[in-house]
Amino acid sequence: MFISGKANEKSLRNCKLCPRNCGRDRVAGQRGICGETVRVRLARAALHMWEEPCITGKGGSGTVFFSGCPLRCVFCQNAPISTGGIGREVTMEHLAEIFLKLQDEGAENINLVTGDHFVPVIMHALNRAKNQGMHLPVVYNTSSYVKTDTLKCLEGLVDIYLPDFKYYGETLAYRYAKAEDYPKAAKEAIKEMVRQRGEPRFFCKETGREMGSEEYNDIENPEGIIMSRGTIVRHLLLPQGVEDSKKIIKYLLEAYGNQVYISIMNQYVPMGTFPDMQELNRKVTREEYEEVLGFAIDAGIENGFFQEEGTAKESFIPAFDYEGII
Numbered sequence: 001m002f003i004s005g006k007a008n009e010k011s012l013r014n015c016k017l018c019p020r021n022c023g024r025d026r027v028a029g030q031r032g033i034c035g036e037t038v039r040v041r042l043a044r045a046a047l048h049m050w051e052e053p054c055i056t057g058k059g060g061s062g063t064v065f066f067s068g069c070p071l072r073c074v075f076c077q078n079a080p081i082s083t084g085g086i087g088r089e090v091t092m093e094h095l096a097e098i099f100l101k102l103q104d105e106g107a108e109n110i111n112l113v114t115g116d117h118f119v120p121v122i123m124h125a126l127n128r129a130k131n132q133g134m135h136l137p138v139v140y141n142t143s144s145y146v147k148t149d150t151l152k153c154l155e156g157l158v159d160i161y162l163p164d165f166k167y168y169g170e171t172l173a174y175r176y177a178k179a180e181d182y183p184k185a186a187k188e189a190i191k192e193m194v195r196q197r198g199e200p201r202f203f204c205k206e207t208g209r210e211m212g213s214e215e216y217n218d219i220e221n222p223e224g225i226i227m228s229r230g231t232i233v234r235h236l237l238l239p240q241g242v243e244d245s246k247k248i249i250k251y252l253l254e255a256y257g258n259q260v261y262i263s264i265m266n267q268y269v270p271m272g273t274f275p276d277m278q279e280l281n282r283k284v285t286r287e288e289y290e291e292v293l294g295f296a297i298d299a300g301i302e303n304g305f306f307q308e309e310g311t312a313k314e315s316f317i318p319a320f321d322y323e324g325i326i
Helices: 006-013 092-104 116-131 148-152 170-177 182-197 213-218 242-259 286-298
Strands: 041-048 061-066 110-113 138-142 160-163 201-204 209-212 225-236 261-265 304-306
Touching: 041 092, 061 092, 092 110, 092 116, 148 182, 160 182, 170 182, 182 225, 182 242, 201 213, 209 213, 225 242, 242 261, 242 286, 261 286
Parallel strands: 061 110, 110 138, 138 160, 160 225, 225 261, 261 304
Antiparallel strands: 041 061, 201 209, 201 225
């Protein structure tokens, strides 16, 4: 069995987990707009060293990459798994075993990457793993194109939310993802995440002590300190996307202040050629990124992560080779 419980099965027989509301019977084998049936498929489950410092820690984040995606951005950095068909089926029981294996390997947390369309199964796998001794924080890594009702199913199971906020404008959201409702959906999703997890908290493994964001920010070298609770909103700057990025940063600061961390990323890499979207055929320039960072600093950002130069490389994209699955 891949799922159990009538309520969970019903949600996948007329699937409306995401704002696409495709209504496909995924239990019967129909594929949703996400590209997936009820059967969970994974492309990689391994320690990952390139997340934000408080997620990576010293041991690495135990990332589990799910196949498929409801949003399906044209420039997706993980295109081989989001739309490319890469993935191997695992049962709910096997998924729980993978979580436990990553814990045994020294992972700082269990990091669920793009699992929105599998939430009913993920819930059972997390509960099963926790009942078998999994004690790591759970990180939920999402595009934010997910309904709040879906996120509410994860309350009490997820410790850290790691959502993207990709587009502020409806025009841009439609151009790149055919999802003009994305900005509204992302705002509602992030609001629910902050409601669930509240103020950011960190844990120092050396001293065994918890701390808040103000103390964490004052530490010159926070190596060995990991986030134990909270929300980090990621935003990937796109070529010619400076003004949209500024609007996202402004919104997050006004709506949440220091209740969230904002991770501003410059790692966009063209994953193909885009004849009708010429702006996507290049990387972000240093000037574009510096303008966005300058805006964030002037706007008063205190809880933030910035990227150094050299991250816009394909080598920072994981190999989806089924490591940790077979």
